[in-house]
Amino acid sequence: MSTELPVLKANDFASDQDVRWCPGCGDYSILAQMKKMLPDLGLPLEQIVFVSGIGCSSRFPYYMNTYGMHSIHGRAPAVATGLRVARPDLKVFVITGDGDALSIGGNHFIHLLRRNVDVTLVLFNNRIYGLTKGQYSPTSPEGQITKSTPMGAVDHPLNPIRVALAAEATFIARSVDSQVQHLASTLYRAAMHRGTSVVEVYQNCNVFNDGAWDYAKEKAVRADNTLELENGKPLIFGKDRDKGIRLNGFKPEVVDLSSGISQDDLLFHDEKADPIYVQILAGMRYPDFPEPIGVFRDVENDVFEDQVRGQMATATEKKGVGDLNALFNSGDTWVVPETSAAR
Amino acid sequence: MSQDATQVKSAKQVEVVSGITVRLAGDSGDGMQLLGTQLTNTSALLGNDVATFPDFPAEIRAPRGTRAGVSGFQVQFASHEVHTPGDTLDALIAMNPAALITNYEDLTPGGLLIVDEDSFADKDLRLANLQTDPLEEPWIENYRLVKIPITKLTRTAVADLGLSVKESDRCRNFFAMGLVYWLYGRSMDATQRFIKAKFAKLPMVQEANERALQAGWAFGETTELLGQSYQVESATLPPGKYRNIMGNQALAWGLMAAAKLSSKELFYGSYPITPASDILHELCKYKNFGVCTFQAEDEIAAICGAIGAAFGGAMAVTTSSGPGIALKGEAMGLAVMIELPMVIIDVQRGGPSTGLPTKTEQADLLQVLFGRNGEAPLPVIAASSPGDCFDTAIEAWRLAAALMTPVVVLSDGYIANGAEPWAIPDINNIEPIVIEHPSEGSTGDTFLPYARDENLARPWAIPGTKGLMHRVGGLEKQDGTGNVSYDAQNHQRMVNIRAQKVANAARMIPQQEVMGPEKGELLVLSWGGTKGACLTAVSRAQKQGRSVAHCHLRHLNPFPSNLGEILGNYDQVLIPELNSGQLRMLIRARFLVDAQGYNKVQGKPFGVGELLEKIESLTSAGKAGSLSRAAG
Ligand code: SF4
Numbered sequence: 001m002s003t004e005l006p007v008l009k010a011n012d013f014a015s016d017q018d019v020r021w022c023p024g025c026g027d028y029s030i031l032a033q034m035k036k037m038l039p040d041l042g043l044p045l046e047q048i049v050f051v052s053g054i055g056c057s058s059r060f061p062y063y064m065n066t067y068g069m070h071s072i073h074g075r076a077p078a079v080a081t082g083l084r085v086a087r088p089d090l091k092v093f094v095i096t097g098d099g100d101a102l103s104i105g106g107n108h109f110i111h112l113l114r115r116n117v118d119v120t121l122v123l124f125n126n127r128i129y130g131l132t133k134g135q136y137s138p139t140s141p142e143g144q145i146t147k148s149t150p151m152g153a154v155d156h157p158l159n160p161i162r163v164a165l166a167a168e169a170t171f172i173a174r175s176v177d178s179q180v181q182h183l184a185s186t187l188y189r190a191a192m193h194r195g196t197s198v199v200e201v202y203q204n205c206n207v208f209n210d211g212a213w214d215y216a217k218e219k220a221v222r223a224d225n226t227l228e229l230e231n232g233k234p235l236i237f238g239k240d241r242d243k244g245i246r247l248n249g250f251k252p253e254v255v256d257l258s259s260g261i262s263q264d265d266l267l268f269h270d271e272k273a274d275p276i277y278v279q280i281l282a283g284m285r286y287p288d289f290p291e292p293i294g295v296f297r298d299v300e301n302d303v304f305e306d307q308v309r310g311q312m313a314t315a316t317e318k319k320g321v322g323d324l325n326a327l328f329n330s331g332d333t334w335v336v337p338e339t340s341a342a343r
Numbered sequence: 344m345s346q347d348a349t350q351v352k353s354a355k356q357v358e359v360v361s362g363i364t365v366r367l368a369g370d371s372g373d374g375m376q377l378l379g380t381q382l383t384n385t386s387a388l389l390g391n392d393v394a395t396f397p398d399f400p401a402e403i404r405a406p407r408g409t410r411a412g413v414s415g416f417q418v419q420f421a422s423h424e425v426h427t428p429g430d431t432l433d434a435l436i437a438m439n440p441a442a443l444i445t446n447y448e449d450l451t452p453g454g455l456l457i458v459d460e461d462s463f464a465d466k467d468l469r470l471a472n473l474q475t476d477p478l479e480e481p482w483i484e485n486y487r488l489v490k491i492p493i494t495k496l497t498r499t500a501v502a503d504l505g506l507s508v509k510e511s512d513r514c515r516n517f518f519a520m521g522l523v524y525w526l527y528g529r530s531m532d533a534t535q536r537f538i539k540a541k542f543a544k545l546p547m548v549q550e551a552n553e554r555a556l557q558a559g560w561a562f563g564e565t566t567e568l569l570g571q572s573y574q575v576e577s578a579t580l581p582p583g584k585y586r587n588i589m590g591n592q593a594l595a596w597g598l599m600a601a602a603k604l605s606s607k608e609l610f611y612g613s614y615p616i617t618p619a620s621d622i623l624h625e626l627c628k629y630k631n632f633g634v635c636t637f638q639a640e641d642e643i644a645a646i647c648g649a650i651g652a653a654f655g656g657a658m659a660v661t662t663s664s665g666p667g668i669a670l671k672g673e674a675m676g677l678a679v680m681i682e683l684p685m686v687i688i689d690v691q692r693g694g695p696s697t698g699l700p701t702k703t704e705q706a707d708l709l710q711v712l713f714g715r716n717g718e719a720p721l722p723v724i725a726a727s728s729p730g731d732c733f734d735t736a737i738e739a740w741r742l743a744a745a746l747m748t749p750v751v752v753l754s755d756g757y758i759a760n761g762a763e764p765w766a767i768p769d770i771n772n773i774e775p776i777v778i779e780h781p782s783e784g785s786t787g788d789t790f791l792p793y794a795r796d797e798n799l800a801r802p803w804a805i806p807g808t809k810g811l812m813h814r815v816g817g818l819e820k821q822d823g824t825g826n827v828s829y830d831a832q833n834h835q836r837m838v839n840i841r842a843q844k845v846a847n848a849a850r851m852i853p854q855q856e857v858m859g860p861e862k863g864e865l866l867v868l869s870w871g872g873t874k875g876a877c878l879t880a881v882s883r884a885q886k887q888g889r890s891v892a893h894c895h896l897r898h899l900n901p902f903p904s905n906l907g908e909i910l911g912n913y914d915q916v917l918i919p920e921l922n923s924g925q926l927r928m929l930i931r932a933r934f935l936v937d938a939q940g941y942n943k944v945q946g947k948p949f950g951v952g953e954l955l956e957k958i959e960s961l962t963s964a965g966k967a968g969s970l971s972r973a974a975g
Contacts, residue, residue, distance in 0.1 A: 015814070017826060032861055047811050051651070054817075059812050062827060069646065069654055070816025072677050076583035078644035081657070082651030083806075085635060087611050090655070090806050108647075111640040158729030308635060315630035324770045328596070333531055333586045333767065334388050336577075 010035040012045065015065045026177035026203035027057055030110040030124060033184040034093075035064075040188055043091055050093045051080045053100040056131045056205070057124035061097040074105020077112035080119045085305045091191070094121040097254035098139040099129050102158050106138075114165035115304035116195040123160055123200045126207035146208075152212070161296060164198045165275055171197035172278065177204060178217050182228070182293065189295060194302050215286050216293070229294030233267040238289045245284070252280055254289065271298040277340050353525065353564055356571040362421030362974040363527060363575055364429030367519065367956060368446045369438030371405055371414040372437035379416025381520060383536045385502060387587045387764050388533055390577025393420045394875065396428035396512040396948065397760045401617070401700040410441045420527075422576040426728075426875030427440065428761070430950035434526070435486075436519055438462060438493070441471035447486070447879075451800035457485040457522070457797070467965060491569045493518055500558035510548070514555035514958070521559020580764060588765035590729035590758035591618070594662075594688060595625035597736025599632050601686075602658045602941060604737065610652035612637045612645040612661045612693070617700040618756040619662045619690040628674060642670035646687070651681040654815070656780060656805035662688035662969050665707045666697065669714065671882040676715040679814040679841065682793075682801050683751075684743035686736065687711075693946050702946025703757035706922035707869050711751045712900055712929075718838045720845040723900040725753040727874035730765040735897070738772065742848055747800040749953060752821035753899070755921075757948045758872040778803070779932040783810030790824040799844035846901050855903035858966030859885055861893030864962045866913035868938070870896040870926055873949050876921055880954035889962040899926070910936045915961055917941060919954055 009237040013035040015027075018331070019073045021027045038048070048066040052058035054073035061068030067090075076094045084092050101109045101123050112121070128146065129135040135148035139160065143152040164172045171193040175186040183201065189201065190197035202213040227237035235245035236257070244266040246255045255261045278297045287289060316322075349912070367382070369375045376397055387393045396417040402403040405412030419429035435453040437443035439462040450456060465480060476489065477483065477903050497512045497518040517538070525529050534556060542549035550617065563569055588596075602609035611629040613623045627636040635657075639645035653659035663671065668689045678685055691707045693699025711723055722742050726735040735752055743750040781802045786794065792813040806813040813825060821828035822836055857866070859881065869877040876894045883892035894909060910916055910930070918927040927940045943949065943955050 015745035030636055044809070047810050049806050050653075050814075061816070064814075066811055066813050067654075068814035068816075069651075069681070070814065071650070072673050073819055075643060075647040075674065079640065079648035079654075081644070082610060082612060082637065082648030084651075084654075085648070086608065086657040086659075087655035087806065107640055108644055111644065192970060243426050244820045262804065293900075299428055308637070312630040312633070318654035319631045322599075324596075324600055326633070327582070327599075327629075327632075327806060328586070328767045328770075331586060332384055332388055332972075333584055334390060336390065336580045336582050338582045 008039040008045070009283065010039065013038050013065050015063050017062050019063050020059065021056060022207050025056070025204040026126065026205070027060070027124065027178045029180060030061065030183065030201055030203065031063055033180055033187060033218075037184045037188045037191070041091065041191055045091070048093070049083060050095055051076045051083065052095040053097075053105055054131070055097040055100045055129075057097040057203070058100060059093055064308055074100050074103070075185070076100070076122070077108040081112060081115065081117050081304070084117050084119060085308055088118070088305050088309060090121040093191075094119050095123060096123050098123065098127060098137045098160070099123045101161060102138040102163065109295060110163065110167040112165055113169040113198065115197050116170055116256065116301050117304045118194055118196070120187075120190045120193070121199070122190075123198060124203040125200050126158060126203045126205035126209055127212045128205050130205045130208050134208035159282055160198070160200045165278050165282060165297070168301070169198050169297070170195040170299050170301050173198070174200045174202070174293050174296065176202045176216050176226070176293060179293070186294065189298070193298060211257070221310065222285045225290055227290040227292045229269045229281075229286075229292050229296065231269055231271045232264045234268050236263070236266065243290075244304045245289075247280070250280065252284055252289065271295050296316060309343070345868060347872055349711045353528065354642045355564065356580050357574050358571055359574045359576065361423055361575070362415065362419060362425065363433050363573060364419040364451065364589060365434040365436070365523065366415055366432050366438045366444035366446060367416040367523070368413060368415040369516070369740065370407055370442070370498055371400055371402070371412045373414070373438050374409060374513075375414045375416050375438070378516050378740045379418060380519050381537060382418050382529070383762050384587050384605035385524070385529045386414065386418065386575075386891075387585065389529065391420035391422065391575055391579075391720065392425045392578035392580060393418060393587070393860055395423045395762045396757065398617065398947075399701055406442055406470070408439055408467055410471060413442050413445050415442070415446060420575055422578050423582070424578060425950065426879050427951055436523065438515065439471065439476060439517065440467050440473055440478050443477055444471055444473060447477075450486055453795065454486055455489065455882060457489045457491060459493035459519075461492050478843070486836045491522070491562070491566075491568065491791060492856045496562060497555050497559060499616045500554045504547055504551050506547065506551055511551070511813045513920075514551045517552045518553040518559040521529070521556040521560075521561075525560045525563030526569065526572050527574055528675075532558060569821065581766065583763045583766045585965035586767055587762050588730055589619035589621075589760060589762045589924060590726070590732045590754055591760070592625050593729055593732035593765065594726070594752070594754060595622050596738050597733035598626070598660055598686065598740070599629060599634060600770055600773065601737045601776065602633065602711065602732070603770060604773055605658060605778050607636060607658035607778070608633045610635050610637065610649060610657040612639050612648035612652070612659070614639050614642045614645045614667060616642075616664045616667045618692055618759045619667075619688065621689070621759065622662050622690075622779065629958065642667040643674060644646055646671040646674040646678075646732075647829070649685050650678055650681075651685060653678070653685045654806070655659055656803070656845070659685040660688070660853045661685070662690065664690050664692050665694045665710065665974045668707060668710060671925050672715050675721070676717065676719045678749040679715070679719045679721055680817050680820070682747045682841075684740075684747050684803070686739045686743055686752060687749055690759045691753060693944065699946045701756065703755045703919050703948060704944055704946065705755060705870065705873070707926065707946065708870075708899065708922065708925040709754065709928070718842065719919075720842050720900065721751060722845055722848045722898075723751045723753065724898050725871040725896070726758055727871060727895060727897065729761045729763045733768075741776050742851060744776055745800060745851060746844055746848060747803060748845060750924050753761075753871055770771075780805050781811060789825045793820055793823050798847045799840055848898075849901040849904045851899045852903055854905050855896070855909055857894045857909055858894050860890060861933070862912045863890035863892055865889075865891040865915045865917060865958065866910065867891060867893045867958065868894070868910075868916055868918045868926070868930065870899060870920070875951040876951050876954055879951045880958055882964065883955050884958045885950070887964065890965065891962055896926070907934050910934050915939065917948060917957065917961060919957070
């Protein structure tokens, strides 16, 4: 475009609607960081579309002064796919939650990823159904007591990163609602990725599942319980950065750096590494391990809508722009002359 | 290409008849559907009017030789207009005992019965679950049985080509084809061309099939078993250029035409399902026509993809059959709520649940009208024949775009797989579909995404348009702004607006027409794929001088505005449907008319005879000679 874009500010992305999440909800922070990050993309408001499903997080599009659709439960990835294929000029975000993406919409989630549609999907993981007032979700830990599991959840939870990896996602990241800098920069990197980017955000539902992520959020403990991934750097964590992750066979283990183990013995983070490595990272769960945050994987692959539209272009190049009259008149035809009708 | 150049002439006696109904029946692996299609094409090229009824099992390869594996293809070709594939058969070609036993009852007494006598060995009888040879049964005397060693003759015809027995036997269908072509004075040209093209990469198979075809024809000419052949003259169709078209193909072409007429790209989201999949197969061939096909992970994703594309400004379409429409229900409600235009096609099949995948039925009418939560009305229109699918698809998009609403098109398995001659239209002679997207300022100072035009349609503002950013969603909308609103009065108002908007479609659709007298003893009211049978039955009753008229509905929601008036003009109303009375329920509720039903759910289209009988039972005979004039 030749016309210069006006420089947008975070506030330009706010719609005129009152935000209606519970006071103290982690969603506010994600909304704020999104608005703060968006101007960096250098896109005008009208080029951006937020698509969501159903759940607390899915109200998100209403609060953005962009185009948006609050669709139906679990189906935002499918809506976004159709939109991107029809309109590859648009920047499309999918806002979803643990129930929306991994339970009712599990099918669409994995198919979005394996197709590698160019959308940025933000998965607000609060390990609970908030909007329906407190039932357990597919990421609730086993044994969790909720309204629908008075004796504790018996389902084995899903690990969103592992699901994303299994579906061949090309960009996988994790962040935490209250780590605002980290969240904003992670969202930015996700948005800049070509192909599907998935960002799992640990989000606190202070009404129905308060404190679910305290181990990763609280200042006093988070440095010991999370590990910030940096490409090309060794996996080091801890308040004093004195602990690292080493590989023992296929198993990761926590090692004490003060006990003579050098950094070179540690695992080095590589966003382009084999999926087996991402699998190992994803398997590191509290309390046995620090949970990695940051970009797990950032690789390139063909983008679905490029391929789809590429085939349309190739067909047009080879056969020319389709002519309906020629098509209708192709194959076996016959003429009923004027005279025969008069018989 | 016009008329075929080389008519093959028989030296034997030729009897001219006005129409023939023939059914080819064999194992589903015997290529009966291919034969039927070839006979249809060839007959249409000769200028006959044609109607077809393919009937095949749901299993791709049902056990060979069993009754479950029988596949049939019925064709009626005539020198007059035909609207149905025919009730009873003039000839039946049965390739094995199972095909004979499951089909002979439809053969007219005295009708021609051709069997492959090589396929009636003990093991064949056992596979067909027969204790005795049907060719020895007394009832066989009712037909003109002609036993031909089709298998042996085919093997002989291809003997020196070095094919295996199995490969040779695969050519049996073309031998039968040649015989049928001889019998009815059909040219072999089109089928020879077909064989050349289809087996271009397999010269041996090509040669074998050609030989089998020739051998079949030559056998007819020389055998003493068949004394004469038949000839069916060209039909008096309206002048013009024709081709054959099948229902699903016509839907696909109609959708492409609608996209072109509205200068839109066609986004087509779909998940494979019988009997709708051929629309997907057809459309994915035409990427250079701006057709974008998306085979989704499921039915829900197929429609949701379409909704996303519609939001983006494309002409969005999804198609399915009953079970898939059930899955799409929630998303259809979303499309109603966010008021985006799209076309949703339901090619109906026998239900409930998986039901009868390959058989026809009309039992989804109430599902598409009401199968959603809340008050979620949308226009519903139904195609009446294979060729009519083309016009129906265009009309559906015209309505959808004008009213910003999803529109449902009903087709059925019978229309989808049936074929008929189609007068080829000129795309330049079809009225364009004008769609305008607002731009900043074009709608006044403040943009209201739920503002209304004279038909109550809202503006279709698409992403990328500066200044018109807005959000849509499934929550109730505030009138005008489209913001979320839980206000009680607003909800009432919005429900009313959405209903009135769909009702306004009645302004855009033509007045209902009636075939026959304006007033009388009986009105036959039909919809969808039963048109041909109802029309033919009513025409015959009218020729008998009965006071009966035919009214065929294309618009099922809303109804044409003069329908109530029409219904009031007749003493009785008869509604034949391939369901248990769905339109009848609607008509009774809406117009308080004591309509009667003629209902059947047997996976088959109506026969003309049964409808005529019903009409005869409801009307007095031979009254009012002046009324017969109305037929036609
Ligand atoms: S219920 Fe929980 S997730 Fe939902 S808005 Fe309230 S705090 Fe946030």
